[in-house]
Amino acid sequence: MVATPQAAxxxxxxAAAGAxxxxxxxxxxxxxxxxxxxxxxxxxxxxxxxxRVDELATRTASLEAAFMELTADSVEYQAGQPR
Structure with a gap:
């Protein structure tokens, strides 16, 4: 995350540097x-x-967040209408 009064x-x-x-x-x-x-x-x-940059911080995802993102489409049990 970068905070700057010159965001644009x-x-x-x-973006020109590939970010x-x-x-x-x-x-x-x-x-x-x-x-x-x-x-x-x-x-x-x-x-x-x-x-000018007022704040420059590195963020990393937690292991739990990474796992949840990777397995979002895999569902063993799903709530819904009873059969």
Missing amino acids: ELAAVL SVEPEGSAGAEKLAVSGLPAARIGALAFDNGI
Whole structure:
């Protein structure tokens, strides 16, 4: 997650570098969810382009979240109408 008052400019720079960029939070929050680039590269690109970064944090999914995402379509028991 990156917080910056120049979100549109940073999003364009990061996308040009091959990252996937999505706005995060409420409109006007100036936060971006970035994947495909390490935090150090994001910070360097922002610096090289004169873009102020107020916060740069790495997020990792929990093992449980990764398992749930991978097995979302596999259901052994499903609630529904009795037979």
